[in-house]
Amino acid sequence: MPTPSQKPTLLIITSETSEAERLMAVLREARLAERSLSIPSADHLDKVIAERSCDLILCCGYDRDVEVDKVLSAYKRLKTDVPLILLAEPEHWEADAGKARRAGARDIVRRADPEHLRLSVTREIADWNARRAAEALNGRLAQCEQSTLRLTEITGAGVAFVQDGLHIDVSATYARLFGQSATEDVLSMPLLDLIAAEHHQAIRDLLKSTDLSDSSTTRLLDVTCQRVDASRFEARLLASPSEFEGEPCLRLILQPIETAPAQVSAAPDAISATQGAAGMAALIAEIETHIDEQRLVTRPFAIFFIRVEKILDVMHDMGLSLGLELLDEFGGTLSALVGERGFLTRVSEDGFGLIVDGLDELGAQTLAAELSAQARLPVRAAVQDTTVPDCQIGYFLVRDRASAPEDIINTAHRLCIGHRYDSDGVNEQEHSLTKGEDEEAAIAHKIEYALRNDQLKLVYQPIISLMGDNQENYSVLLRLLDEDENLLEAKDFIGTATRCGLIEALDKWTIRSAIEVIGKQRRAGHNLSLFVALSEDTFKNPNTLLWICDCLREFDVRGNWLTIQFQEDVVVGNLASISKLVETLRKIKCRVAISRFGATERPEMLLQALSLDFVLLRPALAQGLADDAAKQQRLLQLATLAREFNVKSVVTGVEDARALTVLWTAGVDYVQGNFLQRPSPTLEVQA
Structure with a gap:
């Protein structure tokens, strides 16, 4: 941070x-x-x-x-x-x-x-x-605590807060583990009543020896737990000092221990469906077999996420053990349907991952429809409605260069649960509309000509501080001169460059040229800093960072004079890849920004996950801002959120003077837009 x-x-x-x-x-x-x-x-x-x-x-x-x-x-x-x-x-x-x-x-x-x-x-x-x-750290700690609690709910672990051997608060999952339908039923019971007699002494020693003032102390115990119906189950107990409503206490995270990984097979050669972390690791390993060291896909494949949505309700209503049994039977059915066509594994409490090589869009769509229609939970799970599938399926095809395996899995999962992003148009760093094949080929030829003949140009748009910052910040945009000396804006060729595999070459030219400009301007005494956008294909290439380092050394430029920016919807789809890249950019002192910020429902999650310097808000927020109370409220929320994480906010697309008053009142740090100055080949702010 x-x-x-x-x-x-x-x-x-x-x-x-x-x-x-x-x-x-x-x-x-x-x-x-x-x-x-x-x-x-x-x-x-x-x-x-x-x-x-x-x-x-x-x-x-x-x-x-x-x-x-x-x-x-x-x-x-x-x-x-x-x-x-x-x-x-x-x-x-x-x-x-x-x-x-x-x-x-x-x-x-x-x-x-x-x-x-x-x-x-x-x-x-x-x-x-x-x-x-x-x-700030206390706020982050509270957020981490909430994230931990949400994570334990997902993984099937129960959470309890204990003081002097008595429960003072428990999660719903913790209550269900002990066969109780309401958390209040567990609150009236001492901790020892839920532990088998042979482990009472270990629990007493834990309660006596734990120093509640030392938050770094953690203890791990394997214990036998006892439900109200006298049935037992093995569990792993993680105990650590915590606070509840300002009072010191002991936080317990109880995770049932599986005696062995669950295997689903319909035949001797059927695909195994391992559970939880083991299944996720297996899926990641399988994806890695399709990708080389340069993140190039050597074997194109389709990845499917198959989610049994109603199984969590079944577990809630009919019990954990029966729910798991039904899910195992569903996995067997799914395995039989897939057969030897692909690799199937269980990756979560309600989801399976599937990888099938060589499918095109039509083949993937057909397989998804087949599995959706035929993969059913056992009849005893609920009254069957054959018109409604028991599972949701999301899929997408992986070709060319790939993200980190975690991002590939996350994308399939988001498509499965119907995740969508807001959209409000195309700007200069976004893909343009798909063009006809002849026109696309002509533009690709112009890009290749410009790369060979140095016909690419940088233009700059100032990012102006509302808070008195004396640094000269500019956003870098790309222009192209074709063979007839016609000047093309980025929106006219970026989409084609991406589809034709030329975007990396354009990005590398932009990065090197921008760093060269920084070096010249700094030696001339100007306090210059440039913002350069990276496309998805470029940051997926592991050699991109080495290219940036080489350029910085070549022109004797410090990393903190360069800001690398990524578009928000691309970040969400590649969070694991970008997290690692941001960590490395930090090591060479480069600043990091997210553009078109605020389109997702929970933008704070990105601020928690990444160490950022700037967020550039969507241009649509500045359009008609002075007359739109809803936009003003949204902008205030985003600017305040950025300030809470010590991240500077930039409002782009400013087109009128009345918006400036609103932006200053909202506490926005920087503004950018054609009203202030249109992109220019010079680095002087025009009066």
């Missing part, structure tokens, strides 16, 4: 404006503060701090019009964590020191000692930054 760079806001209590300006000059010279406000007295001190978000108070105790005792009394009543530094006359320093400390002031500084003032403010700013970081 980028390091916070925001400076605190100072509140100076003095009746003399010139004195406030003098103090700010001292601190600004030391680069300790940039923003301040002043008040003449302690009246309404609490309201000023709350409404103006002040982070540090300087009280000029030597000002004859400032009543120090009144200021200290008001500050003591506030019980705030905003630090106060009292500035006093040297002859009054000792008398004021005692009162200041009793009121909770962090320091008292002599009026004529600017060095002490700078040191004191430096210390308080460091504490202020530490508090902000701690708040």
